[in-house]
Amino acid sequence: MGIFRRAFTDTVTHLSALFLAIIGGVISLIALYFLKGETMALEEIPYVFAGIIGVVGGAIFAFIWNLACAPYRNERDKRLALEAKIGAVDDKEISRLKRQDSFFLWEAACLLAGVPPRYPVAPGGGSVYLEKLKFEFLNDRLSLVDNEQRLEHIKTMYRASKLIHGLEHPAIDDNIIITKTELIRYAKENSIEIIELGLTPQLPADKPT
Known part of the structure; x- marks a missing residue:
């Protein structure tokens, strides 16, 4: 206008x-x-x-x-319309994730961080969880779904990098798969809520007096 x-x-x-x-x-x-x-x-x-x-x-x-004030109001209206459009896309993506039995690693990181599922993952909560999930996998505390030989090779290279100074850590693909069951297990063990999957931290029960 x-x-x-x-x-x-x-x-x-x-x-x-x-x-x-x-x-x-x-x-x-x-x-x-x-x-x-x-x-x-x-x-x-x-x-x-x-x-x-x-x-x-x-x-x-x-x-x-x-x-x-008209230029500012026009820009504000455009921004609000864009935010509403992005919000509708985010809602659609979250609805899609709810129906899935497995996720890309970056999708799982977004769910843990409670941020919209977008790739590449923006710096902040999502990227922090993405790196944390990779670290948990490398240290045998998280299971991922991929070619078994490839996954074992990644872990072997990681162990070697810790022993040999200057050897780079192996890169882990953000699109490696993690199952919903494994993600929920990890979230429960670390008291992380994933509202989109109906998972909220369980509070300790009150001790009888």
């Missing part, structure tokens, strides 16, 4: 009640003329015109103000 059109629309919206008041004043003046006579109506005309001038002046000021 153009800035002049936006400013005009906002002005009409904000001052619609005042314009209705002007119409009400004119109607009252006409009614006064027929009910009380011309003399009484003429006495009220200056007040009606003063009100009209005030409303027109306010409308001009409001239009100038809305014109200055």
